[in-house]
Amino acid sequence: MPLSLKGRHFLTLKDFTEQEIYYLLDLAIQLKAKKRAGIRGNLLQGKNIALLFEKSSTRTRCAFTVACIDEGGHAEYLGKNDIHLGGKEDVKDTARVLGRMFDGIEYRGFKQSFVEELAAYAGVPVWNGLTDTYHPTQILADFLTLQENFGTNLQGLRLVYAGDGRNNMANSLMIGSAKLGLHFVICSPSTLFPERELYAECQAMAAKTGGSISLIEDPNEAVVGAHAIYTDVWASMGEEAQQAEREALLRPYQVNAQLMKATKRNDTIFLHCLPAYKEKEVTEEVFESRASKVFDEAENRLHSIKAVIVATIGNL
Structure with missing residues (x-):
């Protein structure tokens, strides 16, 4: 049976086998070649992703946004002043709201416990864009x-x-x-x-x-x-x-x-x-x-992040 990561969270590489990590790297290589050839895809056609940012970002924000657009999806940026995450609203409540509106959620912030709580309650794949503990x-x-x-x-x-x-x-x-x-x-x-x-x-x-x-x-x-x-x-x-x-x-x-x-x-x-x-x-x-x-490494953020999104919510 072909390997599939459909519906999986991406919180830390501890959760993935050697075979699964190489699968993501192989997919990133294919998507990079596709991008370099100027081919726009539809692997994320009809998909919407939420980008939750408590910390500032250049590469992570741009990579998630462009990766989604390249494959026909829509990315919505939500900065720390745009939502009530962990403040006025519990993390689990935010997760349950966004999970009903989006196909996947990225989180970049401080606490690893926040991204884990999002994953526990969202009902859709959650991706760790950086916490104080991990940057997968x-x-x-x-x-x-x-x-x-x-x-x-x-x-x-x-x-x-x-x-x-x-x-x-x-x-x-x-x-x-x-x-x-x-x-x-x-x-x-x-x-x-x-x-x-x-x-x-x-x-x-x-x-x-x-x-x-x-x-x-x-x-x-x-x-x-x-x-x-x-x-x-x-x-x-x-x-x-x-x-x-x-x-x-x-x-x-x-x-x-x-x-x-x-x-x-x-x-x-x-x-x-x-x-x-x-x-x-x-x-x-x-x-x-x-x-x-x-x-090269900075550019590869785009292709590897695109592989994570496509593998977990894409129309493969």
């Missing part, structure tokens, strides 16, 4: 970019994340890498290592797929053999007050030419989920170098 749609774009540079089978690739090792990006990259058998390294101060429970969970997943999860404090040791070095802002949205403290702590983890050279490979690529603070977590030199694939 970004990982699909990252892995699609890795495939474009190193081949479609990602097992055995060494992916090093340098920076804040317990933020939503580190968490999500760790889960995705464990699911697909990558050798994933979090390179950060021990005070910013990921939550022990999630780390142990990912180690157990990686043991089944031939991958590994490592925590290393020394940047020069961590990046040896890396196919890709990934970083993110040193203070996430909502943590701006800690910016100066984080800069002092994470300065040794800046991705610069010296760190790229320390991989001892000539094909290492640089990845960043954007937006980037240049000369902070990454130097302008690396960001603008040939090794930088950040804009």
